Amino acid sequence: MQKNSLIIPVVFLLIGFISAYFIFGSPLNSNDSVSTKNNEKQATELFSSINPFAEKNKNPALNNPAFNNPAINNQSEPNRLDYFADEISQIKQQLKAIEQTLALMPDTAAGSTNPASKSRNRFSTLLPRRLYNLENLLKGGIAPTIAEDIVRRKSSAELKRLELQDRAKRDNYLNTQRYYDELDNINQQDVNLREELGDESYDEYLYASKQNNRIKIASVMLGSAAEQSGIQKGDVVLSYDNKRMFSWQELKDATTEGQLGEFVAINIVRDGEIYSFTVPRGPLGTQLGTTRLAP
Incomplete structure (x- = not known):
């Protein structure tokens, strides 16, 4: 006391x-x-x-602003849940916008002359295309026997990559040219779902499994090859040089192929109608996004 x-x-x-x-x-x-x-x-x-x-x-x-907001506190429980659902929806839209900004990556990255760098780029661009499992394949309308075979072969390739990484760490050649050469060999043996299914079935699979399957022109730079050819903001790209395009990365890769300045056809959808334009190979001068449309 x-x-x-x-x-x-x-x-x-x-x-x-x-x-x-x-x-x-x-x-x-x-x-x-x-x-x-x-x-x-x-x-x-x-x-x-x-x-x-x-x-x-x-x-x-x-201390949470949402709890201190009288406009929310005075509402019923269902209305409050709707409010938070709207907030979550807005966050998801922001995340989607961030994903689409990846399309603004410089074109020079794909043209690197370093073999190891090219292997790393090739692996990074192939990785998202391998992220599928049996459930998604079945949802996409793929026959169960075909889906199981694809997943089994994909798992085999993934195991080979893990074994290579472990072996390279033990033998101290991780991230060397030898490592990337061996990794490139494994990647070439990996499952390419588009080649397995064909363009039409692959398109149906992407749509049925709720994945984006179209490239959307987010903006067109003034004076660019795209603007001079007549491409507009909001156009949806179907093909480039007579090859179907399903992702903005595929389109960016396609523009770096062939001879620079060579004119090729690009087909787009605008207001439900298909238009064909001729553009020179090289940067289109557009910002690209993605969208999901029925095949």
Whole structure:
């Protein structure tokens, strides 16, 4: 009891000295009003932080703006759930927009002359195309026996990649040209679903499994090859050089093939109608996105 009677006055005395230091520690002038308010705020916060008798908010939910919003608190539970569902939907749209900005990667990345770099790029572009499983294949309308065979061969290739990585680490040649040569050999033996199914079935699979299967022109740069050819924002690309296109990466890769400046055909969909344009090989001068349309 005696200890408490001594500690409490000492604490308050310490608080008084600290508060006086922040408030009266420097002379005031006409430009110090803002500084004074800040000092007072600091003193108050300090008092609250070291005052053993100050009440602290133990409910972190009360610090959430959503819980402090009267417009939300006054609504019924179903309406509040709808509100949070809308918030989640907006976040998903933002994530989708971030994904589409990947289409703005510089074209020079695909034209690297470093063999190891080219192997790394090839592996990174093939990786998303391998991310499918038996359930997705069945949802996409693939026959069970074919789907099981594809997944089995894909698993075999994945195991070979893991074994290569483990062996390269043990033998100290990970991330060397030897490693990328062996990795490239495994990748070439991997399952290419598009080749397995053909363009039409692959298109149906992408749509049925709720994946994007079309390239959408997000914007066209003034003076670019795309603008001069008549391509517009909102056009949907079907093919380039008579080859079906299902992803923006495929289109970017196709523009770097062949002889620079050679004219090739590009087919697009606009307002439900198919149009054909002629463009020179090389950068189109567009920003690309993705969308999902029925085959």
